[in-house]
Amino acid sequence: MSTHDHNHDHDDHAPTREDDDLELTEGEARFLALKSLLIEGGVMTADEIRARMEFNERGSPHQAARMIARAWLDPDYKARMLADTKAAAAELGIEATEAALVTIENTPERHNMVVCTLCSCYPRSLLGEPPAFYVSKAYRSRAVREPRKVLREFGVEIPDAVDIAVHDSNADLRYVIMPMRPAGTEGLNEEELAALIARDSVVGCALPVAPA
Amino acid sequence: MADKLTTDIGGDPAGPIPLEGRDQLFWEKQMIAAFNLLQVKGVVVTDEFRRTVEEMPADYYAGSTFYGRRLDGMVRLLIEKGVIDADAFEARVREILESGTRDHV
Structure with a gap:
């Protein structure tokens, strides 16, 4: 890009924005201000914001899915992921910016789910931005009191014989759930397995299902 | 001091989980990126940002949106720290709302 010969950062001259056709709301106006x-004030430049947005775009549910699929296939990798999730992410070229990440494994005896009751702490590097339900006050309030009922609203039925552990995230420690590999996926390769691991299964609100 | 923080809603009764999502808007993505930069550059730290949200009056908090609350908390913190000026901020908001466009920013 050529050098600007004026002081303004005209980043809105960048390619068409996806929501240019939406009316300007007060919230957006406050952010733009x-x-x-x-x-x-020289605190940051428009280029820095753009670069950071590009960096943030790399955080997507595909990253967590890659790690979990690898762990399902490679017991050594799984052990490393359970021991040090950030280092295991780095092995796959994923830069996790979270202060600390801990992976918790679902077992036949215990299902795990994640909430952030105080705000919305979420492993963005591995899952992208949190979905609406995760940041909702309803989920934040109810997940710790009636997880089985909450999961039922997602269509996930956990048998009474299986315990449910709810993990409350915070800015210093965020959780990743490693779901159980579904039966009937024995012949699948890493990429095929990764495709079964949906975003919400990594916070325990969905379960991977073998392809029909 | 209240017995419980405004943000401490874990265990409270609440309605159904909103299962329908919506995509993040462009400005919301920009905002998250800008806030990330404020932290990376050491202008703010997580705990003081959280404090501004925790200080929000309960009725305001109850009616606030996820992005709106974060934005208000950050604006308050940056004013408190002298990074931006409160009057300049409100004047700029009015200017942008009156123009009704995103172009001049």
Whole structure:
């Protein structure tokens, strides 16, 4: 890109924005005001914001799925992921920016689920932005009191004989759930297995299902 | 001091889980990126940001949205730290709302 010969950062001259056709809301206007003051004040540049957005886009449910599929196939990798999730992410070229990540494995005796009751802490590097339910006050309130009932709303029925452990995340420690590999997936390769691991299964609100 | 933080809603009764999602808007993505940068650059730290959200009045918190609450908390913190000026901020918001466009930012 050529050098600008003026002081403004015209980042909105960038390619068409996906929501240009939406009406400007007060919330967006407040953000744009803040952004313009931060840029004018020299706190950050528009290029830095753009670069960080690109970096953030790399965080997607596919990253967690790759790790879990690898763990299902490779017991050594699984052991490393359970011991040090950030290092195991780095092995697959994933830069986890979270302060700390801990992987918890579902077992036939115990199903695990994740919530952040105080805010919305979520393993973004491995899953992207949290879905609406995760940041909702309903999920934050109810997950710790009636997890079985909450899971039923997701269509997930956990038998009474199986315990449910709910893990409350915070900014210093975030959780990743390793679901159990479904029966009937013996012949699948890593990529095929990764395709079965949906975003919500990594916070315990869904279960991977073998292809029909 | 209240017995319980405004944000401490774990275990409270609440309605059904909203299962329908919506995609993040462009400005929301920009906002998250800008907030990440504020932390990376050491302008703010997580705990003081969280404190601004925890200080929100209960009725405001109850009616606030996820992104709206974060934005208000960060604005308050940056004003408190002298990174931005409160009057300049409100004036800029009005200017943008009156113009009704995103172009001049």
